[in-house]
Amino acid sequence: MEIEQPPVDRERIIPTGERRGLVLVHTGKGKGKSTAAFGLALRAHGRGKPVLIYQFMKVPSARFGEHRIFEKLGVPIIGLGDGFSWKSKDLDHSAELAREGWARAEATIRSGDHFLVVLDEIMYPLRYGWVPLEQVLTCLRERPTHVHVVLTGRGAPDELIALADTVTEMTMVKHHFKAGVPAQRGIED
Template structure:
């Protein structure tokens, strides 16, 4: 490891533009996309801001760790799907749920009553062709100027990356699954 001197001045000049709602994308094959989005949701909620989280692949009855704590905190989180595609019994039904879920999420975006809207795992229904990309891009462009949006999932489309204000790609360096260690409650749920 190389030792470096701590900075004595800011790395970048202080931005002088107006504050506005941001489009933030967390993508890539590494872990942490949803976790980062949930961290932003907690930060905003902690500041008394209205937050809404939609999970495109989770079932409405999901009781993962994030659901339990968000319920305790009064932070709304809603599963819109029927699980990941390999668990689905009817992919046409999964696609219909994604479209119905998008209609709810889009209405939330356009209403402007939330400071932050999280569209967790939305890249999957986009990639599978269950949701057309253009209406999503249009809603992001047309949302009220103060609404922040976080979109998560692997392989974000180039058009979304171009539209976004901030894009973070989580890179996979090493994963415990490759060593045969299964998912664990409290880490991956």
């Protein structure tokens, strides 16, 4: 005899549609776009699901707080960039790295091996035109239906927003940098 489970409250307010992988976008100028993606990765990993994180704006050797922990947990977190944010002298090289990075990310998504794939800061290479938007949209449309993809970064293109299942805009109401408080290790990195 099966023991009846107590009802889950949210079933009451949530439509009973298809369960499938989602495209989630974190955009806007506020904080929390990447950290919320990391929180999702943490949660999925906690449910025993395979997760992979690509970071388009981080160098492969980045060792911020999140890298140390995901490494410890056995969640791959892979920097694809050269730190081109505002110091790169060689934008052709940055563009090439971004394209190579996208090819890797696309293969991962299409393989269906992961429950969740994070494409952190992919909006930068999209905005710079280094990664063609149409390729990303096609990959998302054609991906195996169980794969969740989280894309982060300012300035998500309209076509991506249209395609996404869930879009959150992080808006900066106020920021401590503006009050003269500098970056804090363990908070900002």
